[in-house]
Amino acid sequence: MSVRTRFAPSPTGFLHIGGLRTALFCWLYARRHGGQFVLRIEDTDLERSTEAAIQQILDGMKWAGLDHDEGPFYQTRRFDRYKEVIGQLLAKGHAYRCYCTKEELAQLRADQAARGEKPRYDGRWRERTDARPDVAPVIRFKNPLDGEVVVDDVVHGRVVFQNSELDDLIIARSDGTPTYNFCVVVDDMDMRITHVIRGDDHLNNTPRQMNMLIALGVAPPVYAHLPMILGPDGTKLSKRHGAVSVLQYRDEGFLAEAVLNYLVRLGWSHGDQEYFSIEDMVRLFDIADVNKSASVFDVNKLTWLNQQHMMRSPAASLVPVLRWHLSREGIAAENDMQLERIVLSQRERAKTMREMAANSAFFFRAPAAYDEKAVRKHVTPEVLALVAEAGRQLAQLEDWSAPAIHELINGLALARGVSLGKLAQPIRLAVCGGTVSPPIDATLEILGREESLSRLHKAAGLWGAS
RNA sequence: GCUCCCUUCGUCUAGAGGCCUAGGACACGGCCCUCUCAAGGCUGUAACACCGGUUCGAAUCCGGUAGGGAGCGCCA
Numbered sequence: 001m002s003v004r005t006r007f008a009p010s011p012t013g014f015l016h017i018g019g020l021r022t023a024l025f026c027w028l029y030a031r032r033h034g035g036q037f038v039l040r041i042e043d044t045d046l047e048r049s050t051e052a053a054i055q056q057i058l059d060g061m062k063w064a065g066l067d068h069d070e071g072p073f074y075q076t077r078r079f080d081r082y083k084e085v086i087g088q089l090l091a092k093g094h095a096y097r098c099y100c101t102k103e104e105l106a107q108l109r110a111d112q113a114a115r116g117e118k119p120r121y122d123g124r125w126r127e128r129t130d131a132r133p134d135v136a137p138v139i140r141f142k143n144p145l146d147g148e149v150v151v152d153d154v155v156h157g158r159v160v161f162q163n164s165e166l167d168d169l170i171i172a173r174s175d176g177t178p179t180y181n182f183c184v185v186v187d188d189m190d191m192r193i194t195h196v197i198r199g200d201d202h203l204n205n206t207p208r209q210m211n212m213l214i215a216l217g218v219a220p221p222v223y224a225h226l227p228m229i230l231g232p233d234g235t236k237l238s239k240r241h242g243a244v245s246v247l248q249y250r251d252e253g254f255l256a257e258a259v260l261n262y263l264v265r266l267g268w269s270h271g272d273q274e275y276f277s278i279e280d281m282v283r284l285f286d287i288a289d290v291n292k293s294a295s296v297f298d299v300n301k302l303t304w305l306n307q308q309h310m311m312r313s314p315a316a317s318l319v320p321v322l323r324w325h326l327s328r329e330g331i332a333a334e335n336d337m338q339l340e341r342i343v344l345s346q347r348e349r350a351k352t353m354r355e356m357a358a359n360s361a362f363f364f365r366a367p368a369a370y371d372e373k374a375v376r377k378h379v380t381p382e383v384l385a386l387v388a389e390a391g392r393q394l395a396q397l398e399d400w401s402a403p404a405i406h407e408l409i410n411g412l413a414l415a416r417g418v419s420l421g422k423l424a425q426p427i428r429l430a431v432c433g434g435t436v437s438p439p440i441d442a443t444l445e446i447l448g449r450e451e452s453l454s455r456l457h458k459a460a461g462l463w464g465a466s
Numbered sequence: 467g468c469u470c471c472c473u474u475c476g477u478c479u480a481g482a483g484g485c486c487u488a489g490g491a492c493a494c495g496g497c498c499c500u501c502u503c504a505a506g507g508c509u510g511u512a513a514c515a516c517c518g519g520u521u522c523g524a525a526u527c528c529g530g531u532a533g534g535g536a537g538c539g540c541c542a
Contacts, residue, residue: 156471156472161469262478303492311505348503
């Protein structure tokens, strides 16, 4: 039987980092076993589900590159099917109508709380066949009264629940709409899901779902409950912890591959390996190796990994990403070749693509001002003369390439008996306005002869006058 | 409150009875390299939650305690 996994987010908010990891694990598992990955939107909560959230989730999945083979399926379009199954359950005596009002249930819970008991439905309509004309009934699943349910979880191992701890959950509201735990069961059954991989906040729901599956005459799938991802303070990841939407990571200049690499290492490892390409993950990842304990999200490590991916990816693959970030800085960059050279020279000095774009703006815009402190430090009358000489020689340089520029500038510094820095810093200041840039030869090469000399002259004139 | 889950450096993790004076990575400190900033190399600080038990021997097995998390909804 071929492996079928599913990712089933509810569109009540954006796709967050925890959801993305669940999706990643489902996707990896399906890919690794040559199976199918199904996307399902759990939008039965009409109140809180939004179209915008659905789009956000789809965009996030697309950005991450987690492509699905089937779906997206929407639960709101499957209401007829849920009704049909509820009918079956009712007919076979696995479900019943409960005419309790919300007030009665609230009272029941209050009484139980007062007695220090676990709040649970007491089954008072379980064996009744009469009705209450003034109350629209809900439908409850008739959970077995005794015995136990064993969840053989791939990550947690054998977990046993007593049926006596479980009450009869509502599967259809009084308005007839089905509830979450029931829809999941029907969907997983209909979509022939073989492996349910989800957050371990669902572990407690699992025995109920298994009981329903059994009542429907279906063998339960394999379950794997993933540990949660916590914020830096050890509490559940939330808005307080900064970026939560995966698209926010894209905007901040993180590479999808790096985010995935970071997430796969949360709760899972393969020896001492830290860097994983997507292919590595598909080849090496196995849910059985996932840890049981929750882990804390660490932006520092994500950032480091991001730079690792920037440095190891083919430069050409980063060109479109750099262009996108430059455009967000208001810069329209056309030349692919030039962008590739920028990537090559900048990637070891930027941790994110956004940072690379910001650091590279000077290639497209002449400096509007110069770092004053640096000018005071690096520009003196002697240096000015030296820079002027460099300008003259550069103008004559036949081959405008980094090696040739390197040779020229080094040679000049050597001939004048000054350190390279003495000459390189003022030139750097003149062409980019600050003290930080790629090596001066590469910087000038990318900038081009005309632009380099023009900036040099402009700066020299300015500094010479003052 | 009840049920279930979890517990190795600040963080992510290795570890499945002797290989552990507990390894790697991020972060942090130092040194080297160096035209700036980085990247890179070397290096330092830093952990088995606690208490019992089993065993010749326990981070690893068992029991308990403490701490954290989740679920207990006509939410998903």
